[in-house]
Amino acid sequence: MARSRQATENVRRALERDHGLLTEAEADALLGDQPRAGLVGVLRDGELRYPGFQCAGAGILSVMAPLLELARANGWDDSNVALWLFSPITSFGGSDRPMDHLDDAKALLAVAKDSFEAEW
Structure with a gap:
């Protein structure tokens, strides 16, 4: 459990370092x-x-509204969506991060649908 929390914290720190985390005022x-x-x-x-x-x-990038709608319809909270966007996955034919495909809404939303609706 401690390793999982630390891994999540490491991703949050990298997200902040690489892309900034805007305050509400910003x-x-x-x-x-x-x-x-x-x-x-x-x-x-x-x-x-x-x-x-x-x-x-x-x-706001136009892909964000349908992405959030899909995520919330499947019980994903914002923090998990942010971590998913920033974490490498193999769904794009390599180990790209979903955020690397924000300019291809169709592909991103298809991968998001598969990820958000997956049942284990």
Whole structure:
């Protein structure tokens, strides 16, 4: 259990280091009138933060809304979605991270559907 928690913490630290975790105020400033509801949020130091890779310019990437809808319909919380996006998986024919495919909504959503709806 301790190793699992440490591995999760290591991923969160890498996510913060590589892409930044926006505070609510920073996300609001970046998004303007656009609501933060379309962003994946993760708890960091007791505060909700938003990984920067989900934003482009002054907006949220269009793939995020259907991705979050699919995740939440399958009981996935935001933190698990963020970890899934940042973690290497073999579904793309290599060991890419899902976030490396944010520009290909169709492929990303197909892989997400398989991942989110998998039953063990």
